[in-house]
Amino acid sequence: MDDARKAQAPIKGRGAASHVDGRYAVTVARGEDDGWGSVYEDLADAAPLQTQVTEERARSIISRNDSPDIAQSASVNPYRGCEHGCVYCFARPSHAYLDLSPGLDFETRLFAKTNAAERLQAELARPNYRCVPLALGINTDSYQPIERRYRVTRSVMEVLHATSHPFSLLTKSAGVLRxxxxxxxxARRGLVSVAFSVTTLDNHLSARMEPRxxxxxxxxxxxxxxxxxxxPVGVMVAPTIPMINDRELEQILEAARDHGATSAGYVLLRLPHELTQVxxxxxxxxxxxxxxHVMSLIQQMRGGKDYDSTFGSRMRGEGPFAQLIAQRFAKAHRRLGFGRYPALDTGQFTPPRKPSPQGELF
Known part of the structure; x- marks a missing residue:
């Protein structure tokens, strides 16, 4: 990174510390000190960054993937960008497609898909729709703070409830209790499971890595x-980061088991595209x-690079350190009696009626 672009201090309440340029950016902005005072001092004195939300009308809402590393083949993401500000979030580079920064823009320039429920209902009503469990909020958290105002996740869930469509949730928010x-x-009908991503039990580290x-x-x-x-509740120790939170692996699993979790998983830190700079x-x-030292260990687990996207190893890494983490997890998993994530029932799905110009007269 160019010395002129290096952030000089963390920004309170934010994970990223600068507007890292997106890989598709046509033009970029540079701050330069003209000799009359540090540009970084000027930035430090600026007003705190405010979250901006743009309402958008999605053309489709179900995303599909064929990755062998991901159990869910279909997902719904009510929002783009995420105010939680997790510095390690693998979804940050997706903001580059919007010509926005995967750094600060990802957590301050957000998009709410306000017609998500409407689009979901239409897609579930298609004659060729095949029911598979949907994962809510895989790319960005469905229960990030702006959900309290926009309630997009709630509206999506109401459609799934009305059609008996199975789904799973992965979140870092207690807002799911709403x-x-x-x-x-x-859940009593085998239609839903919830997993929590728990990165650390240390409040101070959490406040630095995932500030909101x-x-x-x-x-x-x-x-x-x-x-x-x-x-049914599960826990994901994600991401597991050498020399930052890896020592907490067993403690997180124990705490989750004590609070009702019956299944568990973990994912190593992933640093695709611009995320490595953030x-x-x-x-x-x-x-x-x-x-x-941290980056050296990460590269040892990624074939000498910051990241290797190869299927089969991108979630777990390779090499001695990655094997050690895998062995520790497997041992704790057995000792604590964790089972598999529950299979969800797709047989109860009842497609919604297609919208009719005559309304609901019959």
Whole structure:
């Protein structure tokens, strides 16, 4: 990274520390010190970055993939961008498609798909639709803070509830409890499961890495509430990062088991495209004493590179350190009695009626 582009300090309440250029950017902005005072001092004195939300009309809402590394073949993402601001988020590079920065723009320039429920209903009503469990919020969190205002996730869930369509959730937010009235009845029919991503149990580390996500103890409490209501709950230790949070692997699994989780998984840190720059910048600002060592271990697990996207190894890595993490996870998984993620029932799905110009007279 050009010295002129290096961030000088973390930004309170934000994960990224600068507007990292997207790989498709046609023009880029540069701050230069003209000798009359540091441009970085000027930036430090600027007003805090405000979250901007653009309402958009999605043309389609179900995304499909054939990746052998992902259990879910179909997903629904109510939002683009994510205010949680997780510095490690693998979805950050997707903002480059919008000609926006995968750095600060990803967590401050958000898009709400306000017609998501309408599009979902139309897609479920197609004669050739084949029911498979939908994953909500795989790319960005369905329960990020703006959901309280826009309620797009709630509207999508209402369609799934009305059609008995199975789905799974992965979130870092305790806000999922708001929709327990829909989730609990569906869980009793084998139609839903919820997993929480828990990266650390250390509140200070969480505040640095995922500044606007729910605190770790809040996620655990939500996990317990859902479990007590009969909802199958899982935990994802994701991402697992060498010399940052990998030492907590067993403790996170134990805490989750104590709060009702019955299934568990983990994913190693992934650094596709611009995310490697966002991550390196954060690492240098928060842990300059170990930054080189952390990146060395990451590269040892990625064939000498910051990231290797090869199917089969991109989630788990390779080499001795990756094998050690895999062995630790497997041992803790057995000791704590975790099982598999529950299979969801697709046989109860009832397609919605296609909209008729005559309305619902008959």
């Amino acid at each position: 929709d327990l009235d829909l989730i609990a009845p569906m 996500a729910a605190a770790p103890h809040a996620r655990l409490r939500a996990m317990k509430t859902l479990s007590d209501a009969g909802v 991550w390196r910048e954060w690492l240098q600002l928060h842990y300059p004493d170990r930054a080189a």
